[in-house]
Amino acid sequence: MSDSVRVKVDNELCVGTGICEATAPDLFEIGDDGISHVLKDEVPSELVAAAREAAENCPTRALTLADAG
Amino acid sequence: MTTVLPDVDSIDLSDMEFWALPQEQRDAAFAALRRDRPFAFFEEPELPFIEKGPGYYAIVRHADVEAVSSQPKLFCSGEGATSVANLPVELLEFYGSMISMDDPRHAKIRRIVSKAFTPKMLEALVDDVETITDKLLADARAVAESGDGTFDLVKHVSSPLPLKVICQMMGIPEDDEQLVLDQTNLILSGGDEEFIDDENKALELILGAGQALAGVMERLAEERRTTPTADLTSALIRTEVDGETLTHQEIASFFILLCAAGNETTRTAISNGVYALHQHPEQKTRWMADPSLTKTAVEEIVRWASPVIWMRRTATQDAEVGGHQFNAGDKLIMFYNSANRDEGVFRNADTFDIARDPNPHYGFGAPGPHFCLGAHLARREISVAFRKMFEQMPDLEVAGEPARLRSSFINGIKRMPVRVTGSA
Numbered sequence: 001m002s003d004s005v006r007v008k009v010d011n012e013l014c015v016g017t018g019i020c021e022a023t024a025p026d027l028f029e030i031g032d033d034g035i036s037h038v039l040k041d042e043v044p045s046e047l048v049a050a051a052r053e054a055a056e057n058c059p060t061r062a063l064t065l066a067d068a069g
Numbered sequence: 070m071t072t073v074l075p076d077v078d079s080i081d082l083s084d085m086e087f088w089a090l091p092q093e094q095r096d097a098a099f100a101a102l103r104r105d106r107p108f109a110f111f112e113e114p115e116l117p118f119i120e121k122g123p124g125y126y127a128i129v130r131h132a133d134v135e136a137v138s139s140q141p142k143l144f145c146s147g148e149g150a151t152s153v154a155n156l157p158v159e160l161l162e163f164y165g166s167m168i169s170m171d172d173p174r175h176a177k178i179r180r181i182v183s184k185a186f187t188p189k190m191l192e193a194l195v196d197d198v199e200t201i202t203d204k205l206l207a208d209a210r211a212v213a214e215s216g217d218g219t220f221d222l223v224k225h226v227s228s229p230l231p232l233k234v235i236c237q238m239m240g241i242p243e244d245d246e247q248l249v250l251d252q253t254n255l256i257l258s259g260g261d262e263e264f265i266d267d268e269n270k271a272l273e274l275i276l277g278a279g280q281a282l283a284g285v286m287e288r289l290a291e292e293r294r295t296t297p298t299a300d301l302t303s304a305l306i307r308t309e310v311d312g313e314t315l316t317h318q319e320i321a322s323f324f325i326l327l328c329a330a331g332n333e334t335t336r337t338a339i340s341n342g343v344y345a346l347h348q349h350p351e352q353k354t355r356w357m358a359d360p361s362l363t364k365t366a367v368e369e370i371v372r373w374a375s376p377v378i379w380m381r382r383t384a385t386q387d388a389e390v391g392g393h394q395f396n397a398g399d400k401l402i403m404f405y406n407s408a409n410r411d412e413g414v415f416r417n418a419d420t421f422d423i424a425r426d427p428n429p430h431y432g433f434g435a436p437g438p439h440f441c442l443g444a445h446l447a448r449r450e451i452s453v454a455f456r457k458m459f460e461q462m463p464d465l466e467v468a469g470e471p472a473r474l475r476s477s478f479i480n481g482i483k484r485m486p487v488r489v490t491g492s493a
Contacts, residue, residue, distance in 0.1 A: 032184060
């Protein structure tokens with residue numbers, strides 16, 4: 001099953017609330033620029049659920065998930 | 070238990086007497102508004118120093134608060150977020166911080182400090198929070214033992230804990246902590262007569278508080294310019310936004326915001342949490358027996374306490390929310406306390422349940438760019454405070470009624486006697 005996904009951060013919307021980092025610390029990190037950075041190009045399958053949860057809970061709705069294709 | 074809901078015509082959220090009512094009566098009033106008048110309009114309170122504005126709508130349902138908060142282009146913060154009245158120009162220097170700004174400026178300024186409040190950065194701070202809490206609890210016990218076995222929880226624990234942590238993060242010396250506490254108390258007093266005994270002096274007093282805190286900032290900033298450190302004050306004076314450093318006004322209001330928001334809110338959560346566990350002893354027994362409940366218990370305390378009661382937005386254009394048509398310029402007050410008791414979202418919303426899950430409360434604000442900067446910090450402080458209290462003062466009990474802050478904005482407790490027996 002090829003369900004590999006990517007996460008994208010909208011740099012305009014993100015204000016670095018860090019909810020994503022709290023939800024999936026292996027996948028997200030707030031950088032010195034104060035916004036979220038995705039630590040892996042493709043989301044490992046075991047982190048897909050956490051990535052979805054992070055996207056759903058992002059207060060500024062700055063995260064989107066897309067199939068890596 | 071069935072509560073008879075009051076007639077919505079009898080409710081006036083602008084009447085300070087309303088905010089002096091017992092919590093249960095206020096909750097019943099908001100339940101009535103949610104059911105019968107979800108977009109109630111109120112005249113603005115009369116204030117001696119501000120021209121009376123056009124009035125405001127109370128947004129009381131969870132879904133409507135979310136709709137307003139998550140559409141910042143339609144409902145802006147830039148006309149004021151923490152005051153129903155538009156702020157007089159004298160106060161803007163000290164109180165026109167990013168909480169009352171819109172993107173893109175808000176986002177750029179917030180990003181200067183956002184990393185410092187992330188879970189990974191706060192990891193390094195946990196030991197400090199624990200050390201501070203241990204010392205406070207030891208000192209509190211000494212106060213109890215040298216007196217009648219009681220101490221004031223607010224004065225000795227819930228107030229100094231977040232105060233010391235935020236001052237440390239900002240680099241404020243210990244000698245200035247009392248000043249920060251006194252002045253932020255005044256700013257967030259909501260007009261409670263213990264802090265402002267003559268409302269005609271309110272403007273002067275609040276302006277003075279801003280000046281005093283700005284004075285602390287200026288002294289500190291002077292030192293940090295020559296010797297920068299890793300603290301937040303250094304970041305504020307160093308960082309450039311759009312190729313320019315922040316203005317004096319921006320630094321002052323940012324500094325004051327962090328001081329005030331960093332201590333008053335968590336204090337309120339801890340005090341209300343201890344009181345809630347006193348009112349629901351079975352929840353306390355359950356939590357003490359099962360530390361794995363801490364995560365959900367902290368969220369439930371924040372839902373239950375709703376430390377910040379509301380934030381304001383202003384409609385930038387005609388817009389609809391929940392079937393109600395708003396006009397450009399309308400003021401909307403999002404009542405988080407009411408959203409957090411919305412029976413359409415929370416099963417048994419009036420039950421304090423430390424294992425509640427899911428718990429989509431808006432105690433840290435609803436979705437949107439202004440979501441609480443200090444949420445991760447507050448969660449840690451609250452968990453450490455309760456874990457340590459359970460360990461070191463398992464028999465702690467509330468020994469008298471809390472003295473409540475008479476404020477519509479902060480669900481504060483000014484004093485609450487607690488008793489400890491036995492020695493550690």
